[in-house]
Each structure stands twice: as C-alpha cells, then as structure tokens.
Amino acid sequence: MSDLHVYRPEPDELAYTFGGRPPVRRVRPGDVLRVSTEDCFGGKVRGVDDLPTVVCRFPYLNPVSGPFHVEGAEPGDTLALHFASIEPARDWAVSSTFPHFGALTSTSHTATLQPPLEERVWWYELARDLGIARYRARNSDFTVDLPMDPMHGTVGVAPAASEVKMTITPDAHGGNMDTPELRAGVTVYLGVNVDGALFALGDGHARQGHGEVSGVAVEAAMETTVVVELLKAVPTPWPRLESDDFLMSTGSARPLEDAFRISQHDLVTWVAGLTGLDHLDAYQLVSQAGEAPVGNVCDTNYTIVAKILKRYLGRISVYEGVHDRLRRIAAAL
Amino acid sequence: MSDLHVYRPEPDELAYTFGGRPPVRRVRPGDVLRVSTEDCFGGKVRGVDDLPTVVCRFPYLNPVSGPFHVEGAEPGDTLALHFASIEPARDWAVSSTFPHFGALTSTSHTATLQPPLEERVWWYELARDLGIARYRARNSDFTVDLPMDPMHGTVGVAPAASEVKMTITPDAHGGNMDTPELRAGVTVYLGVNVDGALFALGDGHARQGHGEVSGVAVEAAMETTVVVELLKAVPTPWPRLESDDFLMSTGSARPLEDAFRISQHDLVTWVAGLTGLDHLDAYQLVSQAGEAPVGNVCDTNYTIVAKILKRYLGRISVYEGVHDRLRRIAAAL
Amino acid sequence: MSDLHVYRPEPDELAYTFGGRPPVRRVRPGDVLRVSTEDCFGGKVRGVDDLPTVVCRFPYLNPVSGPFHVEGAEPGDTLALHFASIEPARDWAVSSTFPHFGALTSTSHTATLQPPLEERVWWYELARDLGIARYRARNSDFTVDLPMDPMHGTVGVAPAASEVKMTITPDAHGGNMDTPELRAGVTVYLGVNVDGALFALGDGHARQGHGEVSGVAVEAAMETTVVVELLKAVPTPWPRLESDDFLMSTGSARPLEDAFRISQHDLVTWVAGLTGLDHLDAYQLVSQAGEAPVGNVCDTNYTIVAKILKRYLGRISVYEGVHDRLRRIAAAL
Amino acid sequence: MSDLHVYRPEPDELAYTFGGRPPVRRVRPGDVLRVSTEDCFGGKVRGVDDLPTVVCRFPYLNPVSGPFHVEGAEPGDTLALHFASIEPARDWAVSSTFPHFGALTSTSHTATLQPPLEERVWWYELARDLGIARYRARNSDFTVDLPMDPMHGTVGVAPAASEVKMTITPDAHGGNMDTPELRAGVTVYLGVNVDGALFALGDGHARQGHGEVSGVAVEAAMETTVVVELLKAVPTPWPRLESDDFLMSTGSARPLEDAFRISQHDLVTWVAGLTGLDHLDAYQLVSQAGEAPVGNVCDTNYTIVAKILKRYLGRISVYEGVHDRLRRIAAAL
Structure with missing residues (x-):
C-alpha cells in the first residue's frame, strides 16, 4: 500500500x-x-x-x-x-555566465589576476509540446532549436x-x-x-x-x-544510476582524473560483483566496453560517469531487480 | 590527377x-x-x-x-x-594490463610504493564478417561478443x-x-x-x-x-575531427580538466569563427549542445574531445568543405 | 581586563x-x-x-x-x-601508515585496484627537555634524533x-x-x-x-x-599566518596547483593592499621574493603556504599591528 | 689529468x-x-x-x-x-610577465576565454659586489633590495x-x-x-x-x-641534487601532486637504498624529516624537490662520495 x-x-x-x-x-x-x-x-x-x-x-x-x-x-x-x-x-528557462565560475574562466580556486568574463543572461523559450528549447544569441540574430x-x-x-x-x-x-x-x-x-x-x-x-x-x-x-x-543492508559507496540499458557509476572529485578513477573503480568492482569476474577480468571488460560521459567540470568537485550496457554482463541481478519493479510502478502512474 | x-x-x-x-x-x-x-x-x-x-x-x-x-x-x-x-x-586482437600503466593503478608519475597489478593478456577473436570482437575472461568461463x-x-x-x-x-x-x-x-x-x-x-x-x-x-x-x-595558409591549433554530423576539437594535457579546457576552448572559438557568434554566445551554445567523449586517461597526456552537431550551427563552411569532398572521393574508391 | x-x-x-x-x-x-x-x-x-x-x-x-x-x-x-x-x-608520540591514505599510495579518490600498503605504527620517544623526537625504524636497528x-x-x-x-x-x-x-x-x-x-x-x-x-x-x-x-569589519578570505618575520597566506584545494594559486593570489593581493603596489608590481615582487612551503599532500584538500619576509615590504601595518601586540601579551604570560 | x-x-x-x-x-x-x-x-x-x-x-x-x-x-x-x-x-637582470604564461593567469593549457594580463618588464640592477638585486616597481616609487x-x-x-x-x-x-x-x-x-x-x-x-x-x-x-x-653503470631515474648538507630528488609533472609524488618516491627509495631501511621505514623517516621546496608552477611540467638532511641518515656513501671529491676540486680552482 x-x-x-x-x-x-x-x-x-x-x-x-x-x-x-x-x-x-x-x-x-x-x-x-x-x-x-x-x-x-x-x-x-x-x-x-x-x-x-x-x-x-x-x-x-x-x-x-x-x-x-x-x-x-x-x-x-x-x-x-x-x-x-x-x-x-514553465515555458521558459534561463542560462548565464557567472563571474569566476565555469570551465573556461579562472575561478576562486583556479585563481588568477585576470578580471572575470562579462556576466550575461540567455533566455530560452521552451516549446514543451515539441520538446524544444530555443537558443537565442545575445549579440546576433542567430537562433537554433535544441531538443529538450x-x-x-x-x-x-x-x-x-x-x-x-x-x-x-x-x-x-x-x-x-x-x-x-x-x-x-x-x-x-x-x-x-x-x-x-x-x-x-x-x-x-x-x-x-x-x-x-x-x-x-x-x-x-x-x-x-x-x-x-x-x-536494507545493501551499501552503495558512490551514487549509481540504472537505466533500462545501462549501469552507471559516478565519481566526483578534483582533479577530473580522480573523478574518473572513482567512477571506473566503482563500475569495475560492481561489475565484478555482479558477474563473478575477478577484478582484472572486470577491469578488462569495462576498459573495452565502457563509456564515460562527463557530468560537470565547473562545480566544487567535478563529476564523471562510468557506464556499461547491461546486456554485456550476462544474466545479472542488479539491486534485487528494483529498477524493473520501479519502472513498472512508474508506468502505472 | x-x-x-x-x-x-x-x-x-x-x-x-x-x-x-x-x-x-x-x-x-x-x-x-x-x-x-x-x-x-x-x-x-x-x-x-x-x-x-x-x-x-x-x-x-x-x-x-x-x-x-x-x-x-x-x-x-x-x-x-x-x-x-x-x-x-588479422582475425585476432589482444589486450593486456601493463605494469604501472593505466588509470586504475599507480604509475611512474602517479608514483606510489605499491607493487604493480598482475600483468595479464586477453585474446580476442575477431569475427570480421560479423563485426564482432569476442571478450573471453581469463579466470572464468565468461565470454561476451562486443561490436567492433x-x-x-x-x-x-x-x-x-x-x-x-x-x-x-x-x-x-x-x-x-x-x-x-x-x-x-x-x-x-x-x-x-x-x-x-x-x-x-x-x-x-x-x-x-x-x-x-x-x-x-x-x-x-x-x-x-x-x-x-x-x-594552404589555414592554421589549426589542436587536432580537430569532422564526421558527417559532428565537429570535434581535441585537447591533450594533464590534469584532465586542462585537456577538457583546451578542447572546449578550441571548439568555442571554432564555432564563433564559423557562425559569427561572439565568444560568449558561442560559449553558451557549446555549453548546452556539446558532448565531451573521453579519449584516454592513461597516456603521458590525457585526451578528451569536444563535439557538437553541425546542424546546430546553421549554414557553415568548414575548412572550405573539404570533408564532403574527401567523403565523395572515398566513396568512389 | x-x-x-x-x-x-x-x-x-x-x-x-x-x-x-x-x-x-x-x-x-x-x-x-x-x-x-x-x-x-x-x-x-x-x-x-x-x-x-x-x-x-x-x-x-x-x-x-x-x-x-x-x-x-x-x-x-x-x-x-x-x-x-x-x-x-606526554613523553611520547606516534605515527603510522593508514590504509589508502597518504601521498605515496592510492587512496579512496586516487582509486586503483592495488591493495593498500601495510599498516604499521612507529613510536617516538620525546626528550622534551632536549627538544628531540627519536625516530626508531621498525625493521632494523636504525634510529635518529630529530629536532622537535x-x-x-x-x-x-x-x-x-x-x-x-x-x-x-x-x-x-x-x-x-x-x-x-x-x-x-x-x-x-x-x-x-x-x-x-x-x-x-x-x-x-x-x-x-x-x-x-x-x-x-x-x-x-x-x-x-x-x-x-x-x-571588527576586517575580512580575511583564506587563513593567513604572521610570524615576527613573515607574512603567510594559505590555500587548500585539489589539484595542488590550485592550492598554490589560491595562496599566491591571496599573498599578491594582500601585499598590494599593504604596500600600495598595483597587482602586477606585487605579483612581480612576490614571484622573486616569496617562498612556498608545502603543508599537506594527503588530506581531502592539499595545503600550501605562500610567504614573504615583512622586511621586503617597507613600512607596513598588518592587521592594525595585532601580531606585535599579542606577542607582547604572550611574552608576559 | x-x-x-x-x-x-x-x-x-x-x-x-x-x-x-x-x-x-x-x-x-x-x-x-x-x-x-x-x-x-x-x-x-x-x-x-x-x-x-x-x-x-x-x-x-x-x-x-x-x-x-x-x-x-x-x-x-x-x-x-x-x-x-x-x-x-652583467650588472643587470630583467623580468616580465608574458601573455598567458605563469601561475596566476590562464594559459594555453589552462585555457580560458579571458584576455591575457598586461605584458610588463621589470629592470633589476645587480650590485654584484654586495650580492644585491634591486626590485623597482613600475607603477610607484617602491624599491627594495633583495639578496642575490x-x-x-x-x-x-x-x-x-x-x-x-x-x-x-x-x-x-x-x-x-x-x-x-x-x-x-x-x-x-x-x-x-x-x-x-x-x-x-x-x-x-x-x-x-x-x-x-x-x-x-x-x-x-x-x-x-x-x-x-x-x-659508470649507476642509473639515476630522475635528476637529483646533493649539497654539503642535503640530498634532493626532483619530480617534474602535472598536476603538481604527481611531481610531488615522483620526487618523494625517488627520495624514499634512494634513502632506503642508502640506509638499508625497508621502504615503509624510509617512507616514515622522509615523511617526518623531509622538506619540499617548490621549483616551478608555470612551465610545461611543474617541478618540486624532495630534500632531507644527510646527517639524519647515519653513515652513508652517496654516489661513491663524488660530491665531496668534486667539492675539493672546485675549491682548488
């Protein structure tokens, strides 16, 4: 209930x-x-x-x-x-630069003596029925529709x-x-x-x-x-994600290679646990089959994701099958 | 000729x-x-x-x-x-661990007092007609076919x-x-x-x-x-790639965030040059529309790619249209 | 009072x-x-x-x-x-290795698949009257007296x-x-x-x-x-230290170069404020006259210090002269 | 001869x-x-x-x-x-800022969209008999004598x-x-x-x-x-220095913590070889007795030094005593 x-x-x-x-x-x-x-x-x-x-x-x-x-x-x-x-x-969204924040500027931590970039706001119209966010340049007429x-x-x-x-x-x-x-x-x-x-x-x-x-x-x-x-009584060391197709581990740290190491280490040991592969065999499989989409390279820690297709792992039971169960509940809402 | x-x-x-x-x-x-x-x-x-x-x-x-x-x-x-x-x-390929080399081990530069991981070789059969490389675990019966x-x-x-x-x-x-x-x-x-x-x-x-x-x-x-x-007389500061759909800039450096910065900086300034957007407008567009597939996090420099769909950039002429021209030559081979 | x-x-x-x-x-x-x-x-x-x-x-x-x-x-x-x-x-002190902690080992963040180093404790006798801490090797007879x-x-x-x-x-x-x-x-x-x-x-x-x-x-x-x-109403962005001879700024971050940048940026702007030098002139002076003793390269953030001899800065008043005042109070205790 | x-x-x-x-x-x-x-x-x-x-x-x-x-x-x-x-x-020396080079600016590798700092030159008079280099500010009357x-x-x-x-x-x-x-x-x-x-x-x-x-x-x-x-037939993995009082190892890499790790790893293993301490005992000794003066945090690789007083190491023979021998030759020139 x-x-x-x-x-x-x-x-x-x-x-x-x-x-x-x-x-x-x-x-x-x-x-x-x-x-x-x-x-x-x-x-x-x-x-x-x-x-x-x-x-x-x-x-x-x-x-x-x-x-x-x-x-x-x-x-x-x-x-x-x-x-x-x-x-x-809402039918709009916003973006901006923010002084001394972001990847292509010096920051409070990557501190330099240069002045900040201009602070500028961009306004996005969201055509929610079409699934479109419209980018509109501030200093020219350029616009482009991006998929939401x-x-x-x-x-x-x-x-x-x-x-x-x-x-x-x-x-x-x-x-x-x-x-x-x-x-x-x-x-x-x-x-x-x-x-x-x-x-x-x-x-x-x-x-x-x-x-x-x-x-x-x-x-x-x-x-x-x-x-x-x-x-209950199932530990998770770093945030993980599961989609219908993928297992994903996250790592958040600086420098970015440490975030990468955390996420890959977690995925390798997770895959080893699910498949019975030893650590080196799992390391090899993830190395050839994995993806690594970058999350953020601007926050106080950087985030990167390690992901692998579930179908490469044989028959596995992930977190007691909870994703499929919740997926069905969601579908019934 | x-x-x-x-x-x-x-x-x-x-x-x-x-x-x-x-x-x-x-x-x-x-x-x-x-x-x-x-x-x-x-x-x-x-x-x-x-x-x-x-x-x-x-x-x-x-x-x-x-x-x-x-x-x-x-x-x-x-x-x-x-x-x-x-x-x-050939109808085979190989992989291995290599002592003190790779992302999940200490190395000559990320130097620690720990001994190296075991050196181990994996053998891949390539079914070239099917486009498949077969992973075979060394310490168990696990195998999986990966797409070449x-x-x-x-x-x-x-x-x-x-x-x-x-x-x-x-x-x-x-x-x-x-x-x-x-x-x-x-x-x-x-x-x-x-x-x-x-x-x-x-x-x-x-x-x-x-x-x-x-x-x-x-x-x-x-x-x-x-x-x-x-x-002739067209400079390119860092290696770039172009596919039918994407423009891509690369950056190679350590730490990994510097490789990221190089690649994103190159893509932002490249996009600005192609579209007439000013740097901040291009920065905004790349920030929302770009992808960043990681290349390597194991070599003497790490590599990451910044990529964006060409169709987001309006009518642009990239390197005098050479990609399309070479594509056609390749198709005729 | x-x-x-x-x-x-x-x-x-x-x-x-x-x-x-x-x-x-x-x-x-x-x-x-x-x-x-x-x-x-x-x-x-x-x-x-x-x-x-x-x-x-x-x-x-x-x-x-x-x-x-x-x-x-x-x-x-x-x-x-x-x-x-x-x-x-007390008349003793201790040290140790700690699993996956320290600069010459992989850690929870610089994550590798290697096992940790041996956990080992060292015991130091402190001869407090002589100002000596005695190092004693665990696996040999080697000892040496280090100044406290x-x-x-x-x-x-x-x-x-x-x-x-x-x-x-x-x-x-x-x-x-x-x-x-x-x-x-x-x-x-x-x-x-x-x-x-x-x-x-x-x-x-x-x-x-x-x-x-x-x-x-x-x-x-x-x-x-x-x-x-x-x-009152005097801000301090990062911890600073003052000795009889030196001004010191600290920075704590990862990677270590960001800790360095923070500390040097703080010292340069502090020196500029104390001397009336513009930022570039202060940057130049600190670059030639400064020292940068490393604090830690093992904690969750790394720490480094930027320091400069006060006598290089002409007549300056640092934090309203509070160091000298507190020094005298301390001497009278 | x-x-x-x-x-x-x-x-x-x-x-x-x-x-x-x-x-x-x-x-x-x-x-x-x-x-x-x-x-x-x-x-x-x-x-x-x-x-x-x-x-x-x-x-x-x-x-x-x-x-x-x-x-x-x-x-x-x-x-x-x-x-x-x-x-x-000569009786003079020079210094300068250089566009997009140095620790407190974005660079070609720590790439940002900010313009470079002003390029400025400083002129130093060298009073060689007194061992003094005179710093002279460009935008004020401030001068200070620094020891050569x-x-x-x-x-x-x-x-x-x-x-x-x-x-x-x-x-x-x-x-x-x-x-x-x-x-x-x-x-x-x-x-x-x-x-x-x-x-x-x-x-x-x-x-x-x-x-x-x-x-x-x-x-x-x-x-x-x-x-x-x-x-002959004596390998040296990274540059080392020896003074009358100190042994020093260098490391050059990015990020700065890797330069630190290289230099400390080299000093720990060097000390172990000289003293017969095992690696962990040498690690402990260097950790408590070592210094780590920063070399550069601006070049294509950063450099840091690991150093320890020779007198902490007992009776050791360093590179067959060559430093003392060369010291005597130098004294006789």
Whole structure:
C-alpha cells in the first residue's frame, strides 16, 4: 500500500544544504512523490537584464526541495529513487555566465589576476509540446532549436560523518553531479548515511551539454515524480544510476582524473560483483566496453560517469531487480 | 590527377616517434594512401602467455607507419586526412594490463610504493564478417561478443619547435589520442609544423572503451585507406575531427580538466569563427549542445574531445568543405 | 581586563567537525586560553601493536578541542589567534601508515585496484627537555634524533554557508592544513563566518615533514596557550599566518596547483593592499621574493603556504599591528 | 689529468632543445668547464620597453649553452655536474610577465576565454659586489633590495627514447626545473640516455621565488664553472641534487601532486637504498624529516624537490662520495 505525496515548497522552505535540516515530509518505501523544484536561481532571474549576482545572494543558490525522511532508512542501506518523470514547470528557462565560475574562466580556486568574463543572461523559450528549447544569441540574430532532455542536476542524501554540504557540491552523498544521465526513466542509488536518509533534489535542466562548460545549464523549474524504494543492508559507496540499458557509476572529485578513477573503480568492482569476474577480468571488460560521459567540470568537485550496457554482463541481478519493479510502478502512474 | 600509394612497412621500418625521422614515402594532396599498421605491441604478443614486458622492449612500443611527406605542406597549413576505411588485418586482437600503466593503478608519475597489478593478456577473436570482437575472461568461463568499432589510436604530424615525441604522447601535433571518434568516415585536421607535414599513423583498435581505462585497448593490426588533402595558409591549433554530423576539437594535457579546457576552448572559438557568434554566445551554445567523449586517461597526456552537431550551427563552411569532398572521393574508391 | 581560560576536554567532549556543534566555552577578545588537545588518534594508539584501523573508528579521527565562542565576533570580522606556546603533553608520540591514505599510495579518490600498503605504527620517544623526537625504524636497528618543532595541524572556525566539515578537511575556514608554519610565536588570522566564530584546534605534531607525505606526522597530545583577539569589519578570505618575520597566506584545494594559486593570489593581493603596489608590481615582487612551503599532500584538500619576509615590504601595518601586540601579551604570560 | 674548457657561444650557437643537436664540445670526466649562458630572452630584452613578445620569437626562448659530449658516457651511467660557481655576467637582470604564461593567469593549457594580463618588464640592477638585486616597481616609487642567490633554471641531458624536448620543459632528463636549489656548491646527478650524455645548461636567475609564480625570474646571463664527472653503470631515474648538507630528488609533472609524488618516491627509495631501511621505514623517516621546496608552477611540467638532511641518515656513501671529491676540486680552482 503506497502513498502519493505532493510537495510544492514555499520560497522560504527551499534548502541550500545536504544535511543540517529537519525533513519537510516523511515518506515510506514504495511511496510516490510529486515534487516541484525551483531553478538554480530560485526563479529570480526573470529576463536577460536580471543578472544573477544582482538578484541572487550567496549562498542562496541552487535550492533543493526537501529533505524527505524515508521511514526505516538507516546507515548501510541504499536508497533507490526512480525518476518517473521530469517536466519543465514553465515555458521558459534561463542560462548565464557567472563571474569566476565555469570551465573556461579562472575561478576562486583556479585563481588568477585576470578580471572575470562579462556576466550575461540567455533566455530560452521552451516549446514543451515539441520538446524544444530555443537558443537565442545575445549579440546576433542567430537562433537554433535544441531538443529538450530534462534532468536534475542535483539529488542526494545527508552526508556521512555529520557533515553538511552546500547543494552545489557533488560528492559521495550525491549533490550537484550535473550529469545529463539523470533523466526520466532512471533509478538513482544512494548510500544512506543517517536515519531517514534525508534526500532532496533540485537544479532541473531543460538540457545541458557534457561538462556544463559555462557553469550554468538551461535552468528550469521542474515538476518531477519519484518512486521511492529502500534496500536494507545493501551499501552503495558512490551514487549509481540504472537505466533500462545501462549501469552507471559516478565519481566526483578534483582533479577530473580522480573523478574518473572513482567512477571506473566503482563500475569495475560492481561489475565484478555482479558477474563473478575477478577484478582484472572486470577491469578488462569495462576498459573495452565502457563509456564515460562527463557530468560537470565547473562545480566544487567535478563529476564523471562510468557506464556499461547491461546486456554485456550476462544474466545479472542488479539491486534485487528494483529498477524493473520501479519502472513498472512508474508506468502505472 | 591523384595517385594511389600502398605502404606495407617491414618491422624495421616502423617508427616510434613523431619527428626526427626521414619520410618513408612522398605523397601529394589528393592522393590516396593504403597503409598497413601493426598493433601497439608490434605484433609480438601472439597469445595469452606472451607478456608484453617480456616480448617487447621499451621504447619499442606503439609503432606507427610513416612518416609520409606531403608535397607543398608548410608550417601554417592544415593537413586533412580522411579515413576512408580502417579494417583489422588479422582475425585476432589482444589486450593486456601493463605494469604501472593505466588509470586504475599507480604509475611512474602517479608514483606510489605499491607493487604493480598482475600483468595479464586477453585474446580476442575477431569475427570480421560479423563485426564482432569476442571478450573471453581469463579466470572464468565468461565470454561476451562486443561490436567492433575499428579506429586508430595514433595519428599525427611532426611536432613544432624541433621537438621529437614518443608516439605514446598525444599533444598539439596529434599522437596517441586514443579517441574512438577516430573511425572510418572521419576527417582529421592537423596543423602543419614542418615542411612536408610528416604524418604517420598506427595503434589500431578493434574497439576501445572511453578512457582506455586499463591502458590497452583491443589492439589490432590494420589495413587503412586515407585520402590526403592540404589547406594552404589555414592554421589549426589542436587536432580537430569532422564526421558527417559532428565537429570535434581535441585537447591533450594533464590534469584532465586542462585537456577538457583546451578542447572546449578550441571548439568555442571554432564555432564563433564559423557562425559569427561572439565568444560568449558561442560559449553558451557549446555549453548546452556539446558532448565531451573521453579519449584516454592513461597516456603521458590525457585526451578528451569536444563535439557538437553541425546542424546546430546553421549554414557553415568548414575548412572550405573539404570533408564532403574527401567523403565523395572515398566513396568512389 | 582579560581572562585566563583553562580547557581540558573529556574524551566525549572532543569534536570531529567544524560547525554543527555548540560552543564548549565563551571567551572574549583579549582573553588567554590554555587548552589541551588530543592526538589525531584520540590517544588510542598506545604502542606499535595498536593499529589505527583497529583501535579507532571512522569518523572519530583527528579530534579538536572546542569550539570556543568569541564574544562579539560576526561574519565579516577576522579572528586573530596568537599561539603563545605549543608543548607536547606526554613523553611520547606516534605515527603510522593508514590504509589508502597518504601521498605515496592510492587512496579512496586516487582509486586503483592495488591493495593498500601495510599498516604499521612507529613510536617516538620525546626528550622534551632536549627538544628531540627519536625516530626508531621498525625493521632494523636504525634510529635518529630529530629536532622537535611542535605545531598544530588543525585550527579553524565554523565554515560559511551553514556547512559542517570533518576536521580532516582544510579549506577557507582553516581545518587540517597541516603546515609546520603553525608553530608557537605565530598569529593565525581566520575570517569569521558565524556569530561567535566558533574556533577549535587540535592535531598537534611534535614535528612533521613538508607534505606530511605518509599522511601521519609525529602525532602528539599538546598543551597549548592561545591569545584571542578580534578585528571588527576586517575580512580575511583564506587563513593567513604572521610570524615576527613573515607574512603567510594559505590555500587548500585539489589539484595542488590550485592550492598554490589560491595562496599566491591571496599573498599578491594582500601585499598590494599593504604596500600600495598595483597587482602586477606585487605579483612581480612576490614571484622573486616569496617562498612556498608545502603543508599537506594527503588530506581531502592539499595545503600550501605562500610567504614573504615583512622586511621586503617597507613600512607596513598588518592587521592594525595585532601580531606585535599579542606577542607582547604572550611574552608576559 | 683534467682539462679546463672555456665555452662562450655565439648567438647562433645557442640551443633551444635537449636532444637533436650535435655537441659543441667534447669533455672528459674530471674536466672543468667555464661556460657563458645567456638569459631566457637571449639577451634581447635590454630595457623596460623591450616587450618579450616583440623582441623574441617562439620557439627561440630559454636558450642553453651546449650540448657537451662527455667521453665514455653511455645509457645507464650517471653524469655528475658540480656547480663550482654561478656568477651574473652583467650588472643587470630583467623580468616580465608574458601573455598567458605563469601561475596566476590562464594559459594555453589552462585555457580560458579571458584576455591575457598586461605584458610588463621589470629592470633589476645587480650590485654584484654586495650580492644585491634591486626590485623597482613600475607603477610607484617602491624599491627594495633583495639578496642575490644565483642559480640555473635549466640543466639537462639528451632525453631517452630518441625524444627531443624544448628547453622550457622539465622532465626525467632535467630541463627547465627552475629550482633555486640549483646554486653554486651543488652537484647535479643526471641519468645518461645517449652516448656522450650531451648535457647543456642555461636560464640563469640572479634569484627567484619558489614556484617562479609569474613565470619569469630575475633573468641573468651567467658565467658558470662546472666540474664534470661520470659514474659508470649507476642509473639515476630522475635528476637529483646533493649539497654539503642535503640530498634532493626532483619530480617534474602535472598536476603538481604527481611531481610531488615522483620526487618523494625517488627520495624514499634512494634513502632506503642508502640506509638499508625497508621502504615503509624510509617512507616514515622522509615523511617526518623531509622538506619540499617548490621549483616551478608555470612551465610545461611543474617541478618540486624532495630534500632531507644527510646527517639524519647515519653513515652513508652517496654516489661513491663524488660530491665531496668534486667539492675539493672546485675549491682548488
């Protein structure tokens, strides 16, 4: 017997950290959650003249909806969140440059004596029925229609070791991984660190490129439906994703090769566990068959994904078959 | 009036550097080259008991065929190499671990006090008619058929500044980029640094995963057909690729985020030049529409590719339309 | 009128985070604090057979004493902590390797498939009257007397943006910087992020090498005397240190070059502000006259220091002369 | 019976690579070499209005004098170069910023869309009798006298594997390490890769800070005296230095932590070999007793040094006592 929860946060209910906050709702394994999320600017950039540094105030960026307490979740369990649907809530989205943020600029950490790039906002019309986001240049007449591919940049649980992290930071607890792989139809697995797991999500993108190069995607408020499940006494060291076709491991760290190493190490050991291959045989298989889509190369940690087709792994049972089960629940909604 | 050149090197003709060697052949722009390449072990690993550290000797690894002198090529020009076909020369390929080499091991540079991983060889049967490479585990009965996707890990020209580089090193001159994007149907653009360009190629892979995680792909000798063209007085700062659908820039550096920055910077400025967008508008477009497949995360420099669909860029003329022209020549072979 | 506070925490009073905890004491600017700190193992490694992974439990590592609330401290102020004395509390100290931790091993983030190095403990006798720590090899008779140079690896305030960080993490709030520059006679400047500042300290080292290469120094419980001062409405972006002779900026990040950039950027802009040099002239001066001792290359962020002799900067007033003032107070204790 | 060689290159004799050039002189082990070196700009920056990008032309930067062929040197030997004296040849030196080069700017590899910093030249008067280099700000009246500490940024041999490298690149063959530790009184050990070793040196600095932050030190032409020695069948994996008090290993790589790992790994294994300590005991000793002065954080590879006091190592014989022997020869010159 599962419940349907609907959660639409008021502006002052938005969260800016993972950890450190009481839950906004309690849900049970098997429940369905319909949740509204604001864009990374909290909806305050309403036109190309609304510069983020003027209308937003640090650290009130990248809000998430939540956290949600999952009944029975304890450290050592795995939370499974199946994204049944992710739909833009408005017929527009925005992007921008942000001073000293992004991959092609010096930053607070890759610190140089150069002034920042110009702060500029881009406005995207979303033709949601057609699945199109229209890019419009600011300094010329150039426009192009890009296919929408809605996703959440941020999903995570409360961190381990009593830490509290800004939502902008991706790490072993999830957070702002900014991978386009986190789209509808995907199940996310997160290791539980605290009682109740305390998951939250936000930072919807109507679409983004690999690496979120400029630091800001096609940012959109979302209406999202998630099916919640819990795997007792099953640990998950780093966030993993499963689609109908792929297994995916994530790594978030700096430098980017360490994020790569984390994700590949997790996928190799996961594949070894699923198939009975020893570590070197699994290393070989992943090396020849794997893909590695970049998540973000702009946040406080960089994120990269290691993925492999499930059909290359023979008959395997992944997390007790929970993805297929949740997929069916989602289909019936 | 173009010529067809056929080049099958003897073992002692193989090259192990870019630069520092006289040309093996002279070709003219418009000529077609049929070239045989050996695998990264020079064909010396003939079974799972042939450990690379026993049968090969540093620095005689990763041989290339060439260099080829292109008539009329001068510094400041761009060499266009269209890969008409890349076909495994034998019905087998090999892979291995190699001590202190690869992404999931300490290395000579990421130096630790740990002993190396076990050196192990994997043997792949290639069913060339079916386009299949069969993975066979060493320590279990597990096998799986992987689709072949033949490519060259290594292609490049003589470096600038009188440098001579081991073929294993990818950099601005090309080299061992190890990107699966370098498959048949693709045109590679390389900036010319010395008279005659002096290009060479090798390191065929029947397939590889993103990142060439273990350091060694499904290594195969190849029979490859290349159409050669020259663009006078057109500079190319880093190797670029063009397929029917995509423009691609490469970056090779450490740490991996610098390779990412180089490739994205090149793609952004290239797109700006093609479309008339200013740099920030191009940065925005690439950020939302681009992809970033990882090449290698194991060589002396890491390689990553920035790519974008040509159809997102409006009506553009890329390198004077040479890709389409070479495509047609290749189709007529 | 200043107070002398003495604080000797019970084991269950030790803290393992910066932020997220109520203060253990309230002090006023000008007060003197005598504080006992435990070693990074909480004093539980009592001999070479006490392996840290057996006697300690994650995340209960690297305890700090505190936090201390400083009356009147508000975000935007700078907390000045003058270390009047740092003295080993016992006549022994310990060090160890720790699995998958340290610079010359793969780690959880520089993840490889290799097994960890052997876990081994070293016991140091401290001849405190002579200022000597005796190194004793475990697998031979080799011994050598090293000069003691007592310091604190960890000092910091509650982080900004409501974050809570494990004490092992160095960042803009301070934390586990592990620089031998933090010895007696030095004033540490920390930007205040929350009311009361909430500073804490711990992780005493009888001495350490640059980089804390193995991940563990000569770990010692300490008796430490700190003089507390507050500079109102004076911001400090990253932790800074001042000795009688040097100004020092710290940076903590990965990769190590970003820690270097942060520290050098801070020192260049600090020097510019103190001397009236423009940024480029200050960049030039720091480039020729500066030093850059490495702190740690093993923690979750790496730390490096940028330092310059004050006498190279002409007549300057640093933080309103607070270092000299606190130095005199310390001398009178 | 040793010879004294004097070498003063004409401008067109200067070399810009290691490898790829015939020797300018032949010397024998035991010989003394008096060599003149030009500054990194080839002496072409003669005043603050001579911008390097105007008066110099890539790749004709950072010239070295040499290469010198050492009779009898073969791969697997070690070349010992004792720097008897390093003295500025002129009463001035220069420094500058250089577009997109240096630690506090984006570069060709840490590529951003920001414009470069202003190119600016600084002029240093050298009071050689007093050992003083006078810094003079460009945009204010500020001046300060800095102690001279003459050194060579660049020394190396022909690389292995038939490679030819620009002199700007530091690596296992030496090259532009830019460490202030390479001063008079120091012996440099370089592994020999080709017959004759083919060593060269240049890039004198009247002084530099750690990291050569701006990318350019106090650049000076030098008159240098080197005593040459050869150790047969003694390999040296990375450049090492020995002073009267210290053993030093270098590492050159990116990211900076890999340079750190290389240098520490080399020092740990070197110390183990000298003392009979096992690797873990040597790791522990170096971790507590070592120093790690940064060389450069601006070149194509970054360089860092690992050093330890010889007196901490008991009775050891380093490279057959060659440093002491060469020291005596130098004293008698």
